Amino acid sequence: xxGPAQSxxxxxxxxxxxxxxxxxxxxYGVRIRLEEQPFHILALLLERPGDLVTREELRQxxxxxxxxxxxxxxxxxAMSKLRLALGDSAETPRYIETLHRRGYRFIxxxxxxxxxxxxxxxxxxxxxxxxxxxxxxxxxxxxxxxSGLTLRRWQVIAAMVLILVxxxxxYYLRSRQVVKAGTPTSSVVPRRSVAVxxxxxxxxxxxxxxxxxxxxDWLTTELSAGEQLRTIPAETVARMxxxxxxxxxxxxxxxxxARIGSNLGTDLVVVGSYASLGKDSGGLVRLDLRLxxxxxxxxxxxxxxxxxxxxxxxxxxxxxxxxxxxxxxxAVTRKEAAEVAVALPKNHDAARFYSEGLAKLRVxxxxxxxxxxxxxxxxxxxxxxxxxxxxTAWATLGxxxxxxDEAKRAFELSSNLPxxxxxxxxxxxxxxxxxxxxxxxxYRALFAFFPxxxxxxxxxxxxxxxxxKGREALDTIxxxxxxxxxxxxxxxxxxxxxxxxxxxxxxxxxxASCLRAAQKAQALGASLLxxxxxxxxxxxxxxxxxxxxxxxxxxDAKPIFAAVGDQRGVASAINLNGIALEYKGDSLGAxxxxxxxxxISRKIGNKLGVANELDxxxxxxxxxxxxxxAREKYEDSLAAxxxxxxxxGVALAKGALGVVLLAMGDHAGAKKVSQESVDLxxxxxxxxxxxxxxxGLGDILRVEGSLDQARKYESEAISIFDEIGDKQSSARFQxxxxxxxxxxxxGAEAAAIATRVSREFARQRAIRxxxxxxxxxxxxxxxxGDVPAAKAAIDHALSLFDKYHDRQVELLxxxxxxxxxxASGSAPDLAAATNRLEQVLAESNRTGFLRYTFEARLALGxxxxxxxxxLNGRQHLESLMKDASAKNFELVAREAASDLKQIPxxx
Numbered sequence: 001x002x003g004p005a006q007s008x009x010x011x012x013x014x015x016x017x018x019x020x021x022x023x024x025x026x027x028y029g030v031r032i033r034l035e036e037q038p039f040h041i042l043a044l045l046l047e048r049p050g051d052l053v054t055r056e057e058l059r060q061x062x063x064x065x066x067x068x069x070x071x072x073x074x075x076x077x078a079m080s081k082l083r084l085a086l087g088d089s090a091e092t093p094r095y096i097e098t099l100h101r102r103g104y105r106f107i108x109x110x111x112x113x114x115x116x117x118x119x120x121x122x123x124x125x126x127x128x129x130x131x132x133x134x135x136x137x138x139x140x141x142x143x144x145x146x147s148g149l150t151l152r153r154w155q156v157i158a159a160m161v162l163i164l165v166x167x168x169x170x171y172y173l174r175s176r177q178v179v180k181a182g183t184p185t186s187s188v189v190p191r192r193s194v195a196v197x198x199x200x201x202x203x204x205x206x207x208x209x210x211x212x213x214x215x216x217d218w219l220t221t222e223l224s225a226g227e228q229l230r231t232i233p234a235e236t237v238a239r240m241x242x243x244x245x246x247x248x249x250x251x252x253x254x255x256x257x258a259r260i261g262s263n264l265g266t267d268l269v270v271v272g273s274y275a276s277l278g279k280d281s282g283g284l285v286r287l288d289l290r291l292x293x294x295x296x297x298x299x300x301x302x303x304x305x306x307x308x309x310x311x312x313x314x315x316x317x318x319x320x321x322x323x324x325x326x327x328x329x330x331a332v333t334r335k336e337a338a339e340v341a342v343a344l345p346k347n348h349d350a351a352r353f354y355s356e357g358l359a360k361l362r363v364x365x366x367x368x369x370x371x372x373x374x375x376x377x378x379x380x381x382x383x384x385x386x387x388x389x390x391x392t393a394w395a396t397l398g399x400x401x402x403x404x405d406e407a408k409r410a411f412e413l414s415s416n417l418p419x420x421x422x423x424x425x426x427x428x429x430x431x432x433x434x435x436x437x438x439x440x441x442x443y444r445a446l447f448a449f450f451p452x453x454x455x456x457x458x459x460x461x462x463x464x465x466x467x468x469k470g471r472e473a474l475d476t477i478x479x480x481x482x483x484x485x486x487x488x489x490x491x492x493x494x495x496x497x498x499x500x501x502x503x504x505x506x507x508x509x510x511x512a513s514c515l516r517a518a519q520k521a522q523a524l525g526a527s528l529l530x531x532x533x534x535x536x537x538x539x540x541x542x543x544x545x546x547x548x549x550x551x552x553x554x555x556d557a558k559p560i561f562a563a564v565g566d567q568r569g570v571a572s573a574i575n576l577n578g579i580a581l582e583y584k585g586d587s588l589g590a591x592x593x594x595x596x597x598x599x600i601s602r603k604i605g606n607k608l609g610v611a612n613e614l615d616x617x618x619x620x621x622x623x624x625x626x627x628x629x630a631r632e633k634y635e636d637s638l639a640a641x642x643x644x645x646x647x648x649g650v651a652l653a654k655g656a657l658g659v660v661l662l663a664m665g666d667h668a669g670a671k672k673v674s675q676e677s678v679d680l681x682x683x684x685x686x687x688x689x690x691x692x693x694x695x696g697l698g699d700i701l702r703v704e705g706s707l708d709q710a711r712k713y714e715s716e717a718i719s720i721f722d723e724i725g726d727k728q729s730s731a732r733f734q735x736x737x738x739x740x741x742x743x744x745x746x747g748a749e750a751a752a753i754a755t756r757v758s759r760e761f762a763r764q765r766a767i768r769x770x771x772x773x774x775x776x777x778x779x780x781x782x783x784x785g786d787v788p789a790a791k792a793a794i795d796h797a798l799s800l801f802d803k804y805h806d807r808q809v810e811l812l813x814x815x816x817x818x819x820x821x822x823a824s825g826s827a828p829d830l831a832a833a834t835n836r837l838e839q840v841l842a843e844s845n846r847t848g849f850l851r852y853t854f855e856a857r858l859a860l861g862x863x864x865x866x867x868x869x870x871l872n873g874r875q876h877l878e879s880l881m882k883d884a885s886a887k888n889f890e891l892v893a894r895e896a897a898s899d900l901k902q903i904p905x906x907x
Contacts (some may be wrong), residue, residue: 259293398608505725585804
């Protein structure tokens with residue numbers, strides 16, 4: 001008599017079914033391609049659900065001892081393929097749990113299915129290692145494993161085949177190009193693509209506008225079901241509508257279709273309208289739509305569907321079925337239809353709030369979108385995509401911690417979503433958690449599933465860049481560029497290439513990629529992509545020292561962002577203009593730009609933008625000599641960064657606070673926050689900010705006289721800047737090394753550094769920095785006794801005096817000019833030098849730059865000694881030595897003590 005287990009030929013877990021007679025894995029009735037070895041592993045795990053299946057057991061059953069196989073590598077590879085097919089993850093497993101170095105366990109509940117059953121909605125069994133009919137020796141699993149040739153015999157045969165293939169390989173490879181598995185090339189045949197452009201609201205009632213977004217998103221999800229069509233993301237469609245200024249229309253002209261197809265890279269578009277038929281109709285809604293071909297301009301389908309307003313999904317399903325039939329695409333299965341149904345919340349008000357939030361997010365209103373998503377979640381807390389979209393809104397506003405929490409909640413609720421959507425939710429969770437390795441793993445899986453998807457490929461590239469793997473990102477972009485046109489020619493690929501190049505410090509490639517993206521975008525009429533390319537190019541030009549081109553590029557982008565209401569983009573363009581002006585030494589102009597950008601960021605609720613602008617304003621106020629104002633801005637920036645849990649910003653603000661506190665004479669406070677900045681930068685792995693923090697701490701150590709330690713930090717900072725290709729920052733901090741060389745009485749070494757750096761700044765037209773370099777050079781030449789050369793250098797520095805605004809540089813140049821003037825030793829020159837030093841002393845006292853107060857006092861004491869006024873000179877230097885030591889400015893105190901040793905004590 002046949003046992004109960006033998007009446008079943010399939011097992012079900014989650015959304016999957018395993019047919020052991022056919023040795024096939026199915027999802028919602030659709031066969032999932034799975035190689036033999038991964039299927040064998042799945043069968044063995046299903047034989048003993050809830051129990052540990054050791055790696056040794058798998059080796060004995062699946063790998064013959066007679067074959068020459070790297071078992072660990074082969075098993076790991078097979079397991080990866082199995083997880084990929086199941087959409088599973090080793091870190092957050094739904095089906096297969098990894099027990100490190102021991103083996104694997106199948107943890108999902110399983111359900112036996114009768115041979116003639118097509119039902120897939122039976123409740124799942126309790127999770128865990130409870131007994132199941134599938135564990136019976138007569139179960140379909142056991143029958144499968146015991147049937148036909150043994151696996152070991154198959155392995156022997158496979159090994160023989162591999163040997164034969166190995167012998168034939170040299171001949172085969174001569175005629176075929178080897179292509180890495182999963183890497184898209186020109187041989188990929190892209191799926192037909194379709195973009196749902198939206199539906200015109202014919203009712204004239206604004207409160208029904210949300211229905212257009214709902215219908216569009218639902219229909220896009222419906223058409224993507226079964227993965228036979230490539231659908232254009234709604235965000236990309238929204239960008240195109242703004243760029244091409246398309247009117248609401250139920251049909252498009254041939255010319256408009258050509259422009260849309262070129263802009264989106266799509267074959268087909270869906271347009272239409274909807275209208276409520278009024279109360280007398282019983283709440284019916286009519287949906288009219290057209291499917292149009294972008295190349296021929298023809299209308300392929302024109303159809304109307306009518307249904308109840310409370311059952312909009314039925315309308316979408318009917319319309320989708322009509323489109324699929326006309327396109328010859330397989331009908332949606334019952335389970336796929338169920339997945340489509342969860343593209344919107346079940347609750348009517350939640351669906352409305354969610355759709356309205358998406359509409360606002362797509363037109364750059366993240367603040368308004370955030371509030372609507374919060375309302376949607378209040379109505380239906382378990383809808384995953386509301387949490388995912390809220391995470392995006394929080395991230396756009398700069399609230400990284402809030403974004404991470406919402407992304408995690410979305411991930412926890414995502415199990416009922418379609419495979420691609422579920423993986424996207426998971427990938428974004430890892431992104432917002434800054435787990436870039438896991439994010440890349442997810443996007444790599446999506447890319448493998450859909451090698452014709454630019455969006456998944458670019459998401460992979462972004463994760464690789466963020467994870468410090470810029471070269472891998474460039475490889476990904478190169479693979480995408482091999483896709484057939486128009487996919488491989490998309491300007492977004494050039495923008496992704498630019499970002500990867502920037503991460504590697506290759507600013508020339510960065511700038512060239514941005515220029516190429518801008519040219520392509522302009523040709524396509526993609527004005528927003530053009531603006532983004534110009535903004536990115538502005539930053540690349542700044543890194544290359546071309547401030548004038550940076551200003552032009554930012555100026556090109558600003559009006560485009562403004563025209564479509566992208567205020568965040570406007571603020572970014574203005575900010576870059578400010579940075580360019582600051583690099584040129586125009587602190588007043590930069591201050592104006594930063595204040596404008598700050599107002600915009602506050603208006604749109606962008607906390608991250610606010611924090612950044614406050615930090616930038618602190619920089620220019622410091623340059624203008626407003627130490628208290630700079631301190632307040634840095635502290636406000638720090639508070640804003642702490643509010644949104646932005647460790648990058650916290651590290652930067654603390655480093656800046658260290659600079660201003662040192663300038664004000666608070667050595668202990670400066671050293672404390674600077675060390676905190678270094679530690680935080682190291683912990684988050686931001687190399688550029690680490691270099692900035694190290695250089696700041698090095699300057700503090702120099703002031704306190706710890707020259708060896710200061711040189712170590714400054715040298716490490718310079719090495720980092722050199723590695724990432726930031727020439728301007730490297731040159732600035734090389735000047736710190738030149739000053740350290742002067743402190744160590746190595747004038748020739750200091751002069752060589754200052755000469756080289758000055759030339760670099762002149763090439764970059766960085767006037768302020770060039771003036772500073774010439775002043776340091778003058779000091780180095782003076783230390784070597786070459787007064788004429790020192791005078792030439794300081795005269796050059798003074799000639800640039802009126803072309804920039806930086807109080808610290810101005811004080812240093814003036815102080816150096818006085819020292820050079822005094823070097824002649826003539827009475828008139830000594831008097832003129834004294835007069836200038838007293839002016840420096842008065843200005844440094846007024847602005848609070850204690851460092852230059854001490855430096856001016858030291859120079860005045862030395863001039864008094866030079867003039868023969870030893871008594872006053874001694875009193876002056878003794879007072880300075882005491883005051884400098886009290887503030888831990890030990891370097892100045894030592895120099896004063898050294899001068900005092902040269903004066904005979906009065907008897």
